[in-house]
Amino acid sequence: MDEMHDLKNPETEANPDGKNKRKQKSWDYEKEMGRLQVELAHLQAWVKKSGARIVIVFEGRDAAGKGGMIKRITEKVSPRVFRVIALPAPTDREKSQIYMQRYIAHMPAAGEIVIFDRSWYNRAGVDRVMGFCSEKKVQRFLELAPRFEAAIVESGVTLLKYFLTVSEDEQERRFKRRIDDPVRQWKLSPMDVESYQKWWDYTRAYDEMLRMTDSNHAPWWTVPSDDKKRARINCISHILQSIPYERVKFDAPDLGKRQKRPSSFVEDHSVRRVVPETTS
Numbered sequence: 001m002d003e004m005h006d007l008k009n010p011e012t013e014a015n016p017d018g019k020n021k022r023k024q025k026s027w028d029y030e031k032e033m034g035r036l037q038v039e040l041a042h043l044q045a046w047v048k049k050s051g052a053r054i055v056i057v058f059e060g061r062d063a064a065g066k067g068g069m070i071k072r073i074t075e076k077v078s079p080r081v082f083r084v085i086a087l088p089a090p091t092d093r094e095k096s097q098i099y100m101q102r103y104i105a106h107m108p109a110a111g112e113i114v115i116f117d118r119s120w121y122n123r124a125g126v127d128r129v130m131g132f133c134s135e136k137k138v139q140r141f142l143e144l145a146p147r148f149e150a151a152i153v154e155s156g157v158t159l160l161k162y163f164l165t166v167s168e169d170e171q172e173r174r175f176k177r178r179i180d181d182p183v184r185q186w187k188l189s190p191m192d193v194e195s196y197q198k199w200w201d202y203t204r205a206y207d208e209m210l211r212m213t214d215s216n217h218a219p220w221w222t223v224p225s226d227d228k229k230r231a232r233i234n235c236i237s238h239i240l241q242s243i244p245y246e247r248v249k250f251d252a253p254d255l256g257k258r259q260k261r262p263s264s265f266v267e268d269h270s271v272r273r274v275v276p277e278t279t280s
Contacts, residue, residue, distance in 0.1 A: 029229045036236045037076040044077045044113075046245040051110035053157045054243065057119045060164030061202070062195040063174040065225045065232075067187075069164070070117055072232050073239075083108070086117035099123060099141065100148055108157065120145065124209035126191060129201045142212040149218040159218045160242055162235055163210060164225045168199060 047054065058066045074082045085106045094102050100120055108114045123141040127133045153159050166174075175196055178184040195202055214220045221238060225231040 029233070032233055033072060033236075036233065036240065037072070039240050040073060040077055040236070042247045043240065043243060043245045044081050045248040045250070047113055048081060048111045049248050050245075052243075052245075053108040053110060054113040055108060055116065055152065055157055055159045056113065056239065057116045057121070057159070057161040058164065059118060059121050059125070059162070060223070060225070061166045061171060061206075062192045063171045063178075063187075064164035064166040065228045066117060066164055068228055069223075069232055069235060070115055073115065073236060081111065082113045082115060084115045084117055099137075107152070120148070121209060121213075124213070125202065125205055126195075128205050129198055130191075130194065142209065145213045146215045146218065149213075149215065153217045158243060160221070160239060161218055162221050162223050163206070164223045164231065166225050170226045171196065171199075 046052070058070060060066055070084055074084060083106075087102065087106075090102065103116075103120045106114060106116075120141075123133060124138060124145075128135070128138045149159055175188065175192065178188040178192075210220050210222075221235075223231050223235045
Protein backbone atom coordinates (compact mmCIF):
# COMPACT_ATOMS: atom_id res chain seq x y z
CA MET A 1 0.00 0.00 0.00
CA ASP A 2 1.02 3.55 -0.57
CA GLU A 3 2.04 5.42 2.52
CA MET A 4 -0.61 7.55 4.18
CA HIS A 5 -0.54 11.16 2.96
CA ASP A 6 -0.44 13.88 5.59
CA LEU A 7 -3.95 15.17 6.19
CA LYS A 8 -4.42 18.64 7.51
CA ASN A 9 -7.38 19.52 9.69
CA PRO A 10 -10.23 20.29 7.26
CA GLU A 11 -11.86 22.67 9.72
CA THR A 12 -9.94 25.69 11.05
CA GLU A 13 -6.70 26.68 12.67
CA ALA A 14 -5.59 29.80 14.52
CA ASN A 15 -3.42 32.44 12.86
CA PRO A 16 -0.58 34.04 14.84
CA ASP A 17 -2.86 37.03 15.35
CA GLY A 18 -5.51 34.80 16.88
CA LYS A 19 -7.95 34.91 13.96
CA ASN A 20 -9.26 31.68 12.45
CA LYS A 21 -8.96 30.78 8.79
CA ARG A 22 -9.77 27.82 6.61
CA LYS A 23 -6.98 25.29 6.91
CA GLN A 24 -7.94 22.78 4.23
CA LYS A 25 -10.55 22.62 1.49
CA SER A 26 -12.98 19.74 1.51
CA TRP A 27 -11.56 18.27 -1.69
CA ASP A 28 -8.34 17.39 0.16
CA TYR A 29 -10.34 15.21 2.55
CA GLU A 30 -12.35 13.72 -0.30
CA LYS A 31 -9.17 12.99 -2.26
CA GLU A 32 -7.65 11.11 0.67
CA MET A 33 -10.91 9.34 1.41
CA GLY A 34 -11.14 8.32 -2.24
CA ARG A 35 -7.65 6.81 -2.06
CA LEU A 36 -8.56 4.85 1.06
CA GLN A 37 -11.80 3.60 -0.50
CA VAL A 38 -9.79 2.26 -3.42
CA GLU A 39 -7.68 0.35 -0.89
CA LEU A 40 -10.86 -0.96 0.76
CA ALA A 41 -11.88 -2.31 -2.64
CA HIS A 42 -8.50 -4.07 -2.90
CA LEU A 43 -9.04 -5.43 0.62
CA GLN A 44 -12.44 -6.72 -0.45
CA ALA A 45 -10.99 -8.56 -3.45
CA TRP A 46 -8.33 -10.16 -1.25
CA VAL A 47 -10.87 -11.21 1.39
CA LYS A 48 -13.02 -12.88 -1.26
CA LYS A 49 -10.08 -14.69 -2.84
CA SER A 50 -8.34 -15.73 0.38
CA GLY A 51 -11.47 -16.64 2.34
CA ALA A 52 -10.40 -14.40 5.20
CA ARG A 53 -12.83 -13.69 8.04
CA ILE A 54 -12.73 -10.27 9.67
CA VAL A 55 -14.75 -8.68 12.47
CA ILE A 56 -14.64 -4.93 13.14
CA VAL A 57 -16.34 -3.66 16.30
CA PHE A 58 -17.34 -0.01 16.62
CA GLU A 59 -18.26 1.27 20.06
CA GLY A 60 -18.15 4.73 21.59
CA ARG A 61 -20.02 7.73 22.89
CA ASP A 62 -23.36 8.62 21.36
CA ALA A 63 -22.90 11.16 18.54
CA ALA A 64 -19.20 10.26 18.28
CA GLY A 65 -19.60 9.47 14.57
CA LYS A 66 -19.89 5.69 14.36
CA GLY A 67 -22.58 5.84 11.68
CA GLY A 68 -20.62 8.21 9.46
CA MET A 69 -17.48 6.12 9.90
CA ILE A 70 -19.24 2.94 8.86
CA LYS A 71 -20.92 4.69 5.93
CA ARG A 72 -17.60 5.85 4.49
CA ILE A 73 -16.12 2.35 4.90
CA THR A 74 -18.99 0.61 3.16
CA GLU A 75 -20.29 3.06 0.54
CA LYS A 76 -18.01 1.84 -2.29
CA VAL A 77 -17.86 -1.89 -1.51
CA SER A 78 -20.25 -4.84 -1.72
CA PRO A 79 -22.75 -5.37 1.13
CA ARG A 80 -22.35 -9.08 0.54
CA VAL A 81 -18.70 -8.86 1.64
CA PHE A 82 -18.91 -5.96 4.10
CA ARG A 83 -21.91 -6.89 6.28
CA VAL A 84 -23.05 -4.28 8.82
CA ILE A 85 -24.75 -5.63 11.94
CA ALA A 86 -26.74 -3.18 14.05
CA LEU A 87 -28.95 -5.29 16.28
CA PRO A 88 -32.13 -3.88 17.84
CA ALA A 89 -33.07 -4.42 21.48
CA PRO A 90 -33.25 -8.14 22.28
CA THR A 91 -36.59 -9.92 22.07
CA ASP A 92 -37.99 -11.85 25.02
CA ARG A 93 -36.69 -15.04 23.41
CA GLU A 94 -33.22 -13.58 22.97
CA LYS A 95 -33.21 -12.40 26.57
CA SER A 96 -33.59 -16.03 27.64
CA GLN A 97 -30.56 -17.13 25.58
CA ILE A 98 -26.90 -17.15 26.47
CA TYR A 99 -25.89 -13.49 26.20
CA MET A 100 -23.34 -13.93 23.41
CA GLN A 101 -25.61 -16.23 21.41
CA ARG A 102 -27.22 -13.68 19.12
CA TYR A 103 -23.84 -12.13 18.28
CA ILE A 104 -22.24 -15.47 17.43
CA ALA A 105 -24.96 -15.99 14.81
CA HIS A 106 -23.58 -13.02 12.86
CA MET A 107 -19.92 -14.02 12.82
CA PRO A 108 -18.36 -14.01 9.33
CA ALA A 109 -18.07 -16.95 6.99
CA ALA A 110 -15.12 -17.23 4.60
CA GLY A 111 -14.76 -14.15 2.43
CA GLU A 112 -16.73 -11.81 4.71
CA ILE A 113 -16.05 -8.70 6.79
CA VAL A 114 -18.61 -8.14 9.55
CA ILE A 115 -18.88 -4.65 11.03
CA PHE A 116 -20.70 -4.44 14.36
CA ASP A 117 -22.35 -1.05 14.86
CA ARG A 118 -22.34 -1.60 18.61
CA SER A 119 -21.81 -5.13 19.79
CA TRP A 120 -21.73 -7.44 22.78
CA TYR A 121 -20.25 -4.47 24.65
CA ASN A 122 -23.79 -3.13 25.11
CA ARG A 123 -23.70 -5.13 28.33
CA ALA A 124 -20.85 -3.03 29.72
CA GLY A 125 -22.30 0.26 28.49
CA VAL A 126 -25.98 0.99 28.03
CA ASP A 127 -27.21 -2.17 29.81
CA ARG A 128 -25.15 -1.31 32.85
CA VAL A 129 -25.86 2.42 33.04
CA MET A 130 -29.58 2.06 32.31
CA GLY A 131 -30.03 -0.85 34.71
CA PHE A 132 -31.06 -3.37 32.05
CA CYS A 133 -29.01 -6.06 33.75
CA SER A 134 -27.58 -6.71 37.20
CA GLU A 135 -24.13 -5.59 38.28
CA LYS A 136 -23.27 -9.25 38.81
CA LYS A 137 -23.97 -9.97 35.14
CA VAL A 138 -21.87 -6.96 34.10
CA GLN A 139 -18.88 -8.16 36.09
CA ARG A 140 -19.26 -11.67 34.73
CA PHE A 141 -19.35 -10.25 31.20
CA LEU A 142 -16.20 -8.20 31.78
CA GLU A 143 -14.44 -11.35 32.97
CA LEU A 144 -15.63 -13.52 30.07
CA ALA A 145 -15.36 -11.09 27.14
CA PRO A 146 -11.57 -11.46 26.70
CA ARG A 147 -11.95 -15.24 26.74
CA PHE A 148 -14.81 -15.07 24.22
CA GLU A 149 -12.67 -12.90 21.94
CA ALA A 150 -9.69 -15.20 22.36
CA ALA A 151 -11.84 -18.05 21.02
CA ILE A 152 -12.83 -15.87 18.04
CA VAL A 153 -9.21 -15.02 17.22
CA GLU A 154 -7.99 -18.59 17.76
CA SER A 155 -10.55 -19.76 15.18
CA GLY A 156 -8.73 -17.66 12.58
CA VAL A 157 -10.88 -14.52 12.61
CA THR A 158 -9.18 -11.12 12.55
CA LEU A 159 -10.82 -9.01 15.30
CA LEU A 160 -10.44 -5.22 15.41
CA LYS A 161 -12.09 -3.09 18.13
CA TYR A 162 -12.49 0.70 17.93
CA PHE A 163 -13.87 3.08 20.55
CA LEU A 164 -14.84 6.53 19.28
CA THR A 165 -14.54 9.36 21.79
CA VAL A 166 -16.04 12.84 21.72
CA SER A 167 -15.84 15.74 24.17
CA GLU A 168 -18.80 16.94 26.23
CA ASP A 169 -18.99 20.22 24.33
CA GLU A 170 -18.84 18.58 20.91
CA GLN A 171 -21.42 15.95 21.82
CA GLU A 172 -23.79 18.70 23.00
CA ARG A 173 -23.25 20.64 19.78
CA ARG A 174 -24.07 17.56 17.70
CA PHE A 175 -27.17 16.76 19.75
CA LYS A 176 -28.45 20.32 19.33
CA ARG A 177 -27.81 20.10 15.61
CA ARG A 178 -29.92 16.95 15.47
CA ILE A 179 -32.73 18.72 17.31
CA ASP A 180 -32.67 21.66 14.89
CA ASP A 181 -32.21 19.74 11.62
CA PRO A 182 -35.23 17.71 10.36
CA VAL A 183 -33.02 15.32 8.38
CA ARG A 184 -31.05 14.48 11.54
CA GLN A 185 -33.86 14.27 14.08
CA TRP A 186 -34.25 10.54 13.55
CA LYS A 187 -30.74 10.12 14.95
CA LEU A 188 -31.75 11.46 18.36
CA SER A 189 -33.29 8.64 20.40
CA PRO A 190 -34.46 8.61 24.03
CA MET A 191 -31.30 6.64 24.81
CA ASP A 192 -29.21 9.48 23.37
CA VAL A 193 -30.90 11.93 25.72
CA GLU A 194 -30.19 9.61 28.63
CA SER A 195 -26.55 9.30 27.59
CA TYR A 196 -26.30 13.10 27.49
CA GLN A 197 -27.70 13.39 31.00
CA LYS A 198 -25.63 10.49 32.37
CA TRP A 199 -22.28 11.52 30.89
CA TRP A 200 -20.25 10.64 33.99
CA ASP A 201 -22.06 7.35 34.61
CA TYR A 202 -21.14 6.34 31.07
CA THR A 203 -17.59 7.62 31.60
CA ARG A 204 -17.10 5.31 34.58
CA ALA A 205 -18.68 2.38 32.74
CA TYR A 206 -16.59 2.84 29.59
CA ASP A 207 -13.38 3.36 31.56
CA GLU A 208 -13.83 0.02 33.31
CA MET A 209 -14.91 -1.70 30.09
CA LEU A 210 -11.83 -0.55 28.20
CA ARG A 211 -9.51 -1.40 31.09
CA MET A 212 -10.86 -4.92 31.68
CA THR A 213 -11.40 -6.03 28.08
CA ASP A 214 -8.23 -4.73 26.45
CA SER A 215 -5.97 -7.66 25.59
CA ASN A 216 -3.03 -8.54 23.40
CA HIS A 217 -5.21 -10.70 21.16
CA ALA A 218 -8.04 -8.13 20.95
CA PRO A 219 -6.84 -4.66 21.94
CA TRP A 220 -8.99 -1.55 22.02
CA TRP A 221 -8.06 1.29 19.68
CA THR A 222 -9.36 4.71 20.71
CA VAL A 223 -10.39 7.12 17.96
CA PRO A 224 -10.62 10.81 18.99
CA SER A 225 -13.61 12.05 16.99
CA ASP A 226 -14.22 15.73 17.70
CA ASP A 227 -12.97 16.18 14.13
CA LYS A 228 -15.03 13.63 12.19
CA LYS A 229 -13.04 13.87 8.98
CA ARG A 230 -9.71 13.32 10.68
CA ALA A 231 -11.21 10.45 12.69
CA ARG A 232 -12.43 8.70 9.53
CA ILE A 233 -9.11 9.03 7.75
CA ASN A 234 -7.15 7.85 10.79
CA CYS A 235 -9.42 4.90 11.58
CA ILE A 236 -9.79 3.58 8.02
CA SER A 237 -6.02 3.90 7.55
CA HIS A 238 -5.49 1.88 10.73
CA ILE A 239 -7.90 -0.83 9.57
CA LEU A 240 -6.02 -1.18 6.29
CA GLN A 241 -2.66 -1.24 8.08
CA SER A 242 -3.89 -3.90 10.53
CA ILE A 243 -4.84 -6.46 7.88
CA PRO A 244 -2.00 -8.01 5.82
CA TYR A 245 -3.92 -8.02 2.55
CA GLU A 246 -2.42 -8.09 -0.92
CA ARG A 247 -3.70 -6.61 -4.15
CA VAL A 248 -5.44 -9.19 -6.29
CA LYS A 249 -5.08 -8.92 -10.06
CA PHE A 250 -8.39 -8.05 -11.67
CA ASP A 251 -9.17 -10.22 -14.68
CA ALA A 252 -11.18 -7.92 -16.90
CA PRO A 253 -13.98 -9.85 -18.65
CA ASP A 254 -14.35 -9.85 -22.41
CA LEU A 255 -17.78 -8.32 -23.10
CA GLY A 256 -17.86 -9.80 -26.58
CA LYS A 257 -20.31 -8.44 -29.11
CA ARG A 258 -23.86 -7.39 -28.43
CA GLN A 259 -26.45 -9.29 -30.48
CA LYS A 260 -27.90 -7.54 -33.50
CA ARG A 261 -31.46 -6.31 -33.49
CA PRO A 262 -33.61 -9.14 -34.89
CA SER A 263 -35.39 -8.28 -38.13
CA SER A 264 -38.60 -9.64 -36.60
CA PHE A 265 -38.46 -7.33 -33.56
CA VAL A 266 -41.50 -5.07 -33.26
CA GLU A 267 -41.31 -1.95 -31.06
CA ASP A 268 -43.77 -2.00 -28.12
CA HIS A 269 -45.82 1.20 -28.25
CA SER A 270 -48.07 0.53 -25.28
CA VAL A 271 -48.53 3.40 -22.81
CA ARG A 272 -46.01 3.45 -19.98
CA ARG A 273 -45.82 5.65 -16.93
CA VAL A 274 -42.70 7.78 -16.89
CA VAL A 275 -41.49 9.71 -13.86
CA PRO A 276 -41.96 13.40 -14.72
CA GLU A 277 -39.10 15.87 -14.83
CA THR A 278 -38.99 18.12 -11.77
CA THR A 279 -35.87 20.11 -12.60
CA SER A 280 -35.54 22.83 -15.19
